[in-house]
Amino acid sequence: MLTLAAAALLLGLLFARRAYWSWVASGGLLLLGWLFSGPDSWLSFSATAALFGALALVFGQPQRRRRWITPQLMPRVGRLLPRLGETERIALEAGTVWWDKELFSGAPSWQVLFAFQARGLSESERAFLDGPVERLCGMINEWDVSQAGELPQEVWRFLQQEGFFGLIIPEEYGGLGFSAQAHSAVVQKVASRSITAAVTVMVPNSLGPAELLLHYGTDAQREHYLPRLARGEEIPCFALTGPESGSDAAATESEGIVCRGKFEGEDVLGMRLHWRKRYITLAPVATLIGLAFRLRDPERLLGGESDLGITCALIPAKLPGIEIGARHDPMGIPFYNGPIVGRDVFVPLGFIIGGVERAGQGWRMLMESLAAGRSVSLPSLSVGGAKLATRVVSAYAMVREQFDTPIGRFEGVEEPLARMAGLTYLMDATRSLTAAAVDAGEKPAVLSAIAKAYLTESLRRVTNDAMDVRAGAAIQRGPRNVLGRVYDAVPIGITVEGANILTRSMIIYGQGAIRCHPHALDEIEAVASDDLERFDRAFFAHVGHVFSTATRSLLLGLSHGRLERSAPAGPLRRQAQRLSRASAAFALVSEACMATLGGQLKRKEMITGRLADALAWMYLASATLKRSHDDGDDAGDRPFVLWACDHALANVEQALDGVLRNLPARPVAWALRPLVFPLGRRERGPDDARVSQVAKAVLDDAEARERLTSGIFIPPADELGLGRLEEALAKASEALRVEAQLRDAVRRGVIERAPGEALARAGLAAGVISEADLKALEAADAARDEVIRVDSFDPAELRQRAR
Numbered sequence: 175m176l177t178l179a180a181a182a183l184l185l186g187l188l189f190a191r192r193a194y195w196s197w198v199a200s201g202g203l204l205l206l207g208w209l210f211s212g213p214d215s216w217l218s219f220s221a222t223a224a225l226f227g228a229l230a231l232v233f234g235q236p237q238r239r240r241r242w243i244t245p246q247l248m249p250r251v252g253r254l255l256p257r258l259g260e261t262e263r264i265a266l267e268a269g270t271v272w273w274d275k276e277l278f279s280g281a282p283s284w285q286v287l288f289a290f291q292a293r294g295l296s297e298s299e300r301a302f303l304d305g306p307v308e309r310l311c312g313m314i315n316e317w318d319v320s321q322a323g324e325l326p327q328e329v330w331r332f333l334q335q336e337g338f339f340g341l342i343i344p345e346e347y348g349g350l351g352f353s354a355q356a357h358s359a360v361v362q363k364v365a366s367r368s369i370t371a372a373v374t375v376m377v378p379n380s381l382g383p384a385e386l387l388l389h390y391g392t393d394a395q396r397e398h399y400l401p402r403l404a405r406g407e408e409i410p411c412f413a414l415t416g417p418e419s420g421s422d423a424a425a426t427e428s429e430g431i432v433c434r435g436k437f438e439g440e441d442v443l444g445m446r447l448h449w450r451k452r453y454i455t456l457a458p459v460a461t462l463i464g465l466a467f468r469l470r471d472p473e474r475l476l477g478g479e480s481d482l483g484i485t486c487a488l489i490p491a492k493l494p495g496i497e498i499g500a501r502h503d504p505m506g507i508p509f510y511n512g513p514i515v516g517r518d519v520f521v522p523l524g525f526i527i528g529g530v531e532r533a534g535q536g537w538r539m540l541m542e543s544l545a546a547g548r549s550v551s552l553p554s555l556s557v558g559g560a561k562l563a564t565r566v567v568s569a570y571a572m573v574r575e576q577f578d579t580p581i582g583r584f585e586g587v588e589e590p591l592a593r594m595a596g597l598t599y600l601m602d603a604t605r606s607l608t609a610a611a612v613d614a615g616e617k618p619a620v621l622s623a624i625a626k627a628y629l630t631e632s633l634r635r636v637t638n639d640a641m642d643v644r645a646g647a648a649i650q651r652g653p654r655n656v657l658g659r660v661y662d663a664v665p666i667g668i669t670v671e672g673a674n675i676l677t678r679s680m681i682i683y684g685q686g687a688i689r690c691h692p693h694a695l696d697e698i699e700a701v702a703s704d705d706l707e708r709f710d711r712a713f714f715a716h717v718g719h720v721f722s723t724a725t726r727s728l729l730l731g732l733s734h735g736r737l738e739r740s741a742p743a744g745p746l747r748r749q750a751q752r753l754s755r756a757s758a759a760f761a762l763v764s765e766a767c768m769a770t771l772g773g774q775l776k777r778k779e780m781i782t783g784r785l786a787d788a789l790a791w792m793y794l795a796s797a798t799l800k801r802s803h804d805d806g807d808d809a810g811d812r813p814f815v816l817w818a819c820d821h822a823l824a825n826v827e828q829a830l831d832g833v834l835r836n837l838p839a840r841p842v843a844w845a846l847r848p849l850v851f852p853l854g855r856r857e858r859g860p861d862d863a864r865v866s867q868v869a870k871a872v873l874d875d876a877e878a879r880e881r882l883t884s885g886i887f888i889p890p891a892d893e894l895g896l897g898r899l900e901e902a903l904a905k906a907s908e909a910l911r912v913e914a915q916l917r918d919a920v921r922r923g924v925i926e927r928a929p930g931e932a933l934a935r936a937g938l939a940a941g942v943i944s945e946a947d948l949k950a951l952e953a954a955d956a957a958r959d960e961v962i963r964v965d966s967f968d969p970a971e972l973r974q975r976a977r
C-alpha cells in the first residue's frame with residue numbers, strides 16, 4: 175500500500191503538478207498507507223521514496239531529461255505515432271475543435287458549454303419560416319410527388335422566386351444570408367413535409383458551387399455566379415463521386431490535362447477534362463456543374479508539378495462533350511439524381527474555382543467547407559423526419575384501440591414510443607447546438623461528422639419503431655401513409671456526405687484522437703520536424719495527463735461522478751456529473767488504445783468505431799443537457815431529457831466495455847478495467863419506470879408533445895394523414911374522459927357491461943354521461959374509423975404505376 179502511495183504521489187508530483195485529481199489521489203493513498211500499515215513498512219516506503227526521488231531528479235528536471243532521456247525516447251515514440259498521408263493531413267488541418275476537445279480531455283468544463291449562447295433566429299428568418307416555408311409545405315403533397323416522379327413545376331418556380339436556393343448566399347449577392355440555425359430550421363420543416371423537396375433545397379445550400387465560391391471564388395466568379403445561383407437561374411450540382419471513387423473520393427479517375435485549345439473561338443490555356451460521375455444530386459436538371467477532378471500538367475505549362483492534385487472547377491452543363499440528364503431512382507424518392515459523363519470537355523483555366531492559383535487545392539477546399547454543410551443538411555432532415563414520426567405515432571397510439579384500449583397504453587408499445595420521443599429530443603438538441611456552433615464561427619469537423627452519422631442512424635431507429643407501432647397502417651402505401659417516404663429515404667441519409675460505417679469507424683475517432691487530444695498533434699508534429707524540445711514538452715505533459723486522467727477516472731468511477739465539482743447546479747447536475755465520469759473513462763481508454771496500438775489503431779476499425787460511439791453519445795448527451803438548460807429546465811421535458819441521458823450514457827459504457835474486451839494488449843486491458851469500471855458497469859439505460867414516464871409524457875401531455883415536435887409542418891385538419899390524425903387525437907382525448915366515466919359506472923354496477931355504442935346509450939339512459947358526451951363519443955368513433963383506414967387501389971391503377 176505504501177509503495178503504491180509513494181509511487182502515486184511522486185508520479186503525480188512529477189507529471190501532473192497542476193492536476194488536482196492526482197494530488198487528491200496521491201495524498202489520499204499516502205494517508206491510507208500511513209493509517210493501515212505498521213512501522214515495518216516504513217523501510218520499504220523509504221526505499222521506494224528514495225528510488226522515486228532519484229527518478230524525480232532526472233525526470234523532473236527538463237534540462238537533464240532532454241539530455242539523457244528524451245533523445246532515446248523520441249525515435250521510439252515516433253515509430254508508434256500514426257503517419258499521416260497528405261489527404262489525412264489536409265482533413266486534420268481543416269475545421270476547428272470545440273466541445274469535442276473538452277470531452278476528449280477527460281475533464282470537460284461545463285462552463286464552456288453552458289455559457290455558450292446560441293445566436294437565435296432573426297425577425298426575417300422567422301418570417302421566412304412562417305411565410306414562404308409554410309406556403310411551400312402547403313403546396314406539396316409528397317404522395318402526388320412520388321406518383322408524378324418529380325416536384326411540380328409551380329413548386330420549382332416557387333423555390334426559385336422565394337430564394338430557397340440562396341439560403342447561404344449573402345444578401346449583397348441577392349441571397350437570403352441566413353444563419354446555420356435558420357438554414358437548419360428551413361430544411362427541418364420542409365423535410366417534415368417532403369423529403370424530395372428537402373433534398374432539392376439542401377443541395378444548393380450545402381457543399382457545392384455556392385459554398386466554394388463564397389470561400390475561394392475570385393471576385394469576378396462571385397459576382398457572376400452568386401446572384402444567378404441565389405435567384406435560381408443557375409441550378410447547381412456538385413460532382414465528386416465516381417464509379418471508382420466513392421468513399422475514397424480522392425482516388426478519382428476524373429482528370430483534367432493542362433493544354434492549349436480553342437474556347438469560344440479564342441486560343442487559350444485551359445484544361446481538357448474527362449470524367450465519369452454518378453449519384454449526383456440535381457445533375458439531371460443542373461445548368462452548372464461543380465466538378466472535382468485530378469489536374470495534371472504533363473508539359474509543365476504552368477511551370478510547377480506535373481500532378482497538381484485534386485482541383486474544383488465550375489463547368490457550364492451545356493458545353494459540348496457533356497452527357498447529362500439521365501436519372502437514377504434513389505429508393506423511389508423522386509429528387510433529381512443521376513450520372514454525368516464528360517468527354518474531351520475543354521475549358522479555360524479561369525473556370526477553376528478561385529482561378530489558376532487554386533489549381534490542386536480542391537481537396538483542402540472541400541475538407542474546409544465540409545463541416546458547415548454537414549452540420550446542417552442531414553441532421554436537420556433527420557430531425558424533421560423524426561419529429562414527424564413521433565407526432566404521427568403518438569397520435570395514432572392514442573386513437574388506435576385494440577383489446578378496448580388505446581395501443582399506447584400497452585407497456586410493449588410504451589417502449590418504442592419512449593425511444594422515439596427520447597431520441598427525437600436528443601436529436602433536436604444536437605441539431606440546434608451544432609448549427610449554433612457553426613453560427614459562432616466554428617467549423618466543427620468532428621462534431622459535424624457525429625451529427626451527420628448519429629442523427630441519420632437515430633432516424634433509422636425512430637422510423638423502425640414508428641413502423642412497428644403503426645404496423646399494417648405503416649406498410650400500405652398511399653396518401654394516408656405519410657411516414658412511408660421517410661422510411662424509404664433513411665438509407666440515403668446513411669450513405670451520403672460520408673457513408674456512416676466509414677464516418678463512424680474512420681473519421682470521428684480518427685480525426686478526433688489527433689485533433690482533440692491535448693498533446694497528440696503536438697507530438698506528431700514535433701517528431702515530424704525533429705524538434706526535441708517541443709517533443710519533450712508535449713510528451714511529458716502527455717504522461718502527466720495520463721496519470722491525472724487515470725486518477726480522475728478511478729475516483730469518478732467509485733463515486734459515480736459525485737466527486738465532480740464543476741458540474742452545474744440544478745436539476746440535471748447528476749447527469750452532468752455522470753457525463754464527466756464517462757469523459758474521464760473515455761479519455762483513459764483512448765490513451766491506452768493510442769499507446770498500445772499506435773499507428774495500427776486506424777486499421778483497428780472495430781475499436782475506433784466503439785471509441786467513436788463513446789465520443790458521439792457523450793456529445794449527444796451534452797447537447798441534451800445544454801438544450802434543457804437553455805429552455806429553463808422545463809419540468810415537462812424532464813422525462814425526455816432523463817431518458818436521453820440514461821440511453822446515451824449506457825451506450826458510452828457499452829462502447830468502452832467493448833473496447834476493453836477487445837483491446838489486443840490484454841494485460842493493459844485488465845489493468846485498465848478497475849480504473850474505468852471500479853464498481854462494474856453503472857449505466858444500464860432507462861429503467862421501465864422511466865420508459866413509462868416518457869411514453870405518458872408524449873401521449874398525455876399535449877404541451878410537451880407540441881414542444882417536442884415543434885418546427886414541423888402541421889397540415890390542415892381535413893388532410894389525409896397527419897391532418898386527420900391530429901383531429902382524431904383531439905376528439906379521442908375528449909372521448910377517453912367519457913369512456914373512463916362509463917367504465918367507472920360499470921365497475922360500480924350502475925350499468926351493465928355492453929359493447930361500444932350500447933354501453934354509451936345505457937350510460938346516457940342512466941345519467942352517467944350527457945348528450946354532449948354521447949356526441950363526443952360518436953365524433954371520436956367516426957374520426958377513429960377514418961384514420962385507421964388505409965389506402966387501396968384499383969388493380970389497373972397499380973399496374974399502370976408499376977410500368
Ligand SMILES: Cc1cc2nc3c(=O)[nH]c(=O)nc-3n(C[C@H](O)[C@H](O)[C@H](O)COP(=O)(O)OP(=O)(O)OC[C@H]3O[C@@H](n4cnc5c(N)ncnc54)[C@H](O)[C@@H]3O)c2cc1C
Nearest residue numbers: 412413414415420421453454455504669670671673675676
Ligand atoms: C442519393 C444519393 C445522392 C448523392 N449525391 C451526391 C452528390 O450530389 N455529389 C456527389 O459527389 N456524391 C453524391 N453521392 C455519393 C455519396 O457521397 C457516396 O455514395 C458515398 O460517398 C459512398 O460511396 P459509395 O456509394 O461508392 O460506397 P463505397 O465507397 O463503395 O462504400 C461501401 C461501404 O463501405 C464502407 N467503407 C468504405 N471505405 C471504408 C473504410 N475505409 N472503412 C470502413 N468502411 C468503409 C462505406 O462506409 C460503405 O458503407 C450521393 C449518393 C446517393 C446515394
